[in-house]
Structures are given as C-alpha cells and as structure tokens.
Amino acid sequence: MNNQLQTLLENNPRVWRGKDAGRYLMTGTPTGHPQLDACLPGGGWPTNAIMEMVTPQWGVGELQLLLPLMRTITHQKRWILWISPPYVPYAPALERAGIDMDYVIVIQPDNACKDASWSIEKALQTKACAMVLAWQNGLPSGAIRRLQLAAETGQSLGVLFRQRNHEHSPAALRLNLKPSETGVHVEVLKARGTYQYRSVHVNLRMH
C-alpha cells in the first residue's frame, strides 16, 4: 500500500477501518447508568464529540439519561448551554435533581435555524462550556460536521435532540430512544469505534 496512505490510516483517529474496530479505544464519560455504559464504546458518553438522540416526541426520558453527567458538570462549575429547548426548563425540578442552575444558560434564538447552529458552534468552541444541549430537527450533515470540529476545539460534548432519524449523520454517537413503562429503551444507531450496535433497556425513575 502507498506509504502516505498507510501513515494517514495509522495516525488519523478520524479514519478507522472496520477490521481495526476497538483499536482507537475512546475513553467515555460514565453515563451513570451501568446498563447503558456497557453497550457504549469507551464505557460512557463520548468526549469532545457530537451525539444525537432521536426520540419520537420530547419527554421520553432523554434528560433523565443525561442527568448524572449534567450534575457532575455543574458541580465542577462549568456551564451547560441549552439552545432552543421546546418548553420551559423547570428550575425547581432540575434543582431537586441536583443541578446547579447558576451554571445553566438557556439561549432561545428567534426560530432561525442559522442562528441556532451558529450559537451551538460558538458554545461548543467555548472552553468554559462543557456541554451543549440543542433541540434542532433540521440540521444538515455539513453543519453537524462543523459542530463536530467545534466540539473538538472546545473539548465539550454536544447533544442534539431530534425527532426524525437522519441517516448519514456524522455524529460520533447516535441513539434512538423509545419510551417504555419502566424507563427508556435505548438503541445504538451508530457509534464511532465499534460496529457492534446493541440496544439496552435503561430503568428510569420517571417521577
């Protein structure tokens, strides 16, 4: 094989080959849900990356899944930005769940997709901001690739909540969530670093 090609394949973590799955072992941040950790590459949420959560509707337990991480981040006095959330984040409940609301900032652009993706990118690039939650349905895959780079620059985790499953999204991790009676059913649609996609049921205490 061409030497240059060989170097590229070996040294660039963004290029991976199926047969080398697991070679670039990613270290994930524990999710706080042991069942979920077991089926994610790296044993937790990806770091410095974008992940997508596809849900049939809002409020199926997607925030519950992220709660332990959000708790850790705000206690480390780093910021979480919520960009165009669909409803009002209810402060008493979030505080009860252990999130320090001093480190939660909500940005509500005037429904312009351009403003939203701009602010997601800026927020991801900001080092002080450890996590960006964004509710965006219509982001093209080019925009997500930009966000992926921004997340690497700012060493932050970007979470996109979407209601439709877009194939060919360049996000590092894509999960499909389905509500169930005792919690949420998580199906891994795509995970960088593995091709053994599994699904798991996570028990959540909804209320």
Next chain:
Amino acid sequence: MAKSPAVLPLPLLLPPEVHRPASQAEAEIPQPLWLALVFPKLALEVHDDQRSDIPAVAVKEYKGRSVVHTASRLAEVQGVRAYMPVNAACALCPGLKVYPVNEQLQHDRLQQLAVWAEQFTSKVNVQSPQAMLLEVRGSLKLFGGLSAIQDQIRQQLTEQWRQSFHSAVSPTPMASLLLANSGESDVVHNKQHLRSVLGGLSVNNLPIGLKKKQQLRNTGVRLLRDLWRLPRHALARRFGPELISYLDRTLGLIPDPLDFFSSPDEFETFYEFPMEVHNTALLLNVAGQLLQQLVIFLRQRDVCINQCQFQLYHDRCAATNIIVGVRQATRDHKHLISLLEEHLNRLSLAAPVMSIKLSANDFILFSPEDLSLFLEPELDQPLLRKESDIVTLLEQVQARMGRDAIRTFHSVADHRPEYAYRVNETVTKKCESTKQHRPFWLLPEPRVLPQKNHRPWLQGPVTLIKGPERIQAGWWSGHDVRRDYYIAVDNKGSHLWIYQELNEHCRWYLHGLFS
C-alpha cells in the same frame, strides 16, 4: 533667619530682581501656582492646511473693515501687524494667505486642549479665546518638579499638537496670564515678588479696551509700575473700578475664584469617508480606528462602557444605528471589535455609507479583575479564564440575537408551579428545593386537554397513574390557583403532568412533561 530661594532657576529670561528670599513663614503656606498657556497663533493654527513656510493671516471685521487679527511669524517678519487693514498686509507681503477667524473652531480646539491638559492637573480653566490656566501646585510632587511639568507640556504641545504657545507661572491666575500674554516665560513663586516682576510690563498688555490704553499712554503711564504709583481712588474714577479690581486680583490682594473645566461626559468621534463605501470590511477597519480613540478616552478617565453606538450616515436615507452592548463593562479594543464585526456581518446596508459616527456616554468606573495574591496556577487561573470565556460567548450571542435571547432560570419558593421560578434574576437566597415530584419541562402556558367521557384526552386516552396533589394558593395576590395535579401517561408512553381545575368548569390542562 533661614533663607529659602523664592524662585526656581528656570532657563533664560529670568529678570534679576526676582531673586529675593521669602520669609520662612510665608514659604510654608502652600500658595497655588498657576501655569498660564497662551496660544497667540490659535486663530491661524486651527486651520489644518496652514503651513509654516507660507505667510498667512487670520482676518476679522473691525469697524466695518477687514483687519488682521493674527499674523503668522513669516508675515510678522515682513511687517504685518494686528489691526492692519488686509489690503495693506497684502501689499507688504505678496503671496499672503488669508483665513477668516473661526471662533467655533478655536473654541473646539481649546476644549480639546483642556481635555489634554487634564493629565497634568484636575484644575484647568479655559480663558477664551486663546488661553488657559493650570493649577500645578498639587502636581509638583507627582511629576517631579515644575520644570518637569513644563518640559512635558512643551514637548507634547510642539510635537503632538504643533501649537505655538507662551507659558508663565505665578501665584495668581491673572498675573500668569499677563506674563504669558506679554511673551515672558517667567516663574514667580511668591506673591510679594509679583509687583516687581510685573512692574516692567507695558500697559498695552492689560486686557482693557484700545481706547483706555490710549488714554493711559496719554497720561504718561507706559508701564504697570507707573500705574501702581497713582492713587487708587483717582484711578478708579477715571478708568472704572474694574481696573482696580483687576490689578488687585493680579497681585493676589483679593481672591480670584475661577470655574474649572470639566471634561465632557460623553464621547463622540466622527469620520467622513473620502468616497462612498459599500463593503463592511472597510467600515470595520475605520470603526476599529474610532474604537481605538474611544479606548484611549476611556483609559484617560479610568472608566469603561456598557455600550457604544455607531451611526452610519447615508446619502438620502435615514442613518443606520448599531448599538454594541456588552454584558460586563469593558474597554477592551479587541473585544469591542469582535462584537462590532458580529453586528456588521448581519447588517445589510440600505445605501452606501458616507460617514460614520461613534458615540458613548454613561461611563462606569473601571474595576480590574481581582486576582488572588497566592495564585494557584491549576486552580484559580483556569476558573478566571473560564469566567471571562463564557461572558465573551454570551456577549456575542447578545450582539447577534438581542438581550432577550439569553435566559437563566432559578427557582423561588412558591407553591404555584408557574410562579416557582424566575427568569433572568439572580436569586441570592437559595430556596429549599421542593419535596414533591416535578417535571423537567413546563409548558409556557397550560394547554387545555379535550375530554372524552369525563376523562382527559391527548391524541388518545390518558391514564392517571399518580395523584391527586392539591395545590391551592395565591388567592391573596389575585392569581388564584386551585388545582388537583396528577401524573399521567399518554398512549405513546410520555409521562405528563396534568391538572384539573377545581371550579365549576372542571377542565383538564397539560402543564408539564417528565423527561
């Protein structure tokens, strides 16, 4: 008796009689020290195109004729004098350039000079039309002596301002002015020496009308010394009490209170483009230079700003306003530029820009970031950096989407769910978090649920799984709430927070979503 030198040795031009000792008692009382700056060629120098190698005059109307007001040095060499008719001046000096006297320009220049002079003392008095007074006694220690101050003034006036001037220092403002006006650069430290120093000046230097000067000369009074020999009451009768009062103030016999200049409390600067400008890159470049001026202005006053305003003027349309606001008061040039860039990127110019104005008011005292004395490199610094990092981000967001786009939420103690949080308010007292289960999402307004068979319905039947929890409060404030809250599941599996109103309608509402 201890002797102390009354006069600091100042270069040249020091008349010998000034060297007289003062008694120690007097030397101990701090007398004010007034430095007068007179700009004899101001009327000419305000015209930017005026050059020193071409003879020039500024002319004004006097008794229906155009006469010379100020003549440049070259013109003076050729015999042009003040009050000479313009045609006579032109005849004496071929190639003479003639400017009108522009009082507004002179006034503006004096104001600018006064702002500049405030770096030497806080007590600056502007003496229109072409002089000002600086009280420098309080600044001697800071600048390291009078000659150091004078050196700095001389250097900056000649190099930066290209302004010719005379200066003189004495304990009374009027004496300083008189000395400077007559072109003497004396330094008098003691009031008692004023009489002897001023005595040799011609009465022509007195700020009185031409007619009175002539009158004085006719009576044989040529020097100020002659004037002091005359009896006061006779002088007052012939030349008016103003002259006596003026002489007394000059000698420091009666007090002479002055109004001090205070720098304008707003900043304004203006730039006119040589041609019409369409592209924002060029605008940004010029705006950057204007911002640089603003930053210098802010530094001189040790203040910072919360917002500044750009106005872009077009040919036949209304001016475009850009307000650059920051969340944390600043005077950082780079930061302001980046915010402005954000504004300009979003701006579509209605018409080409002819000129641009930057203004700012409402200044806030600058308080630098507090750093801990024992800085722990790993712990403190990243936190500090992060703090400013997030502020920068929020300012960019605000510049692009407006102040309302950014929200923070804090909970407050209230039983009614919709009043249990505050938006964009810092809640200092943390309230006890509620014991009850609350949803993460709240609908901005409760949504009415349709009913089927007296059961709530949301695209399918809704099953109540927990409740009721009765919330009844707020009757005293007019926002009465009487509700039974339930946790319910819809047919898609979402967990809802719904309530039934406890009134005659018994309607069902959706109020929140558990996530």
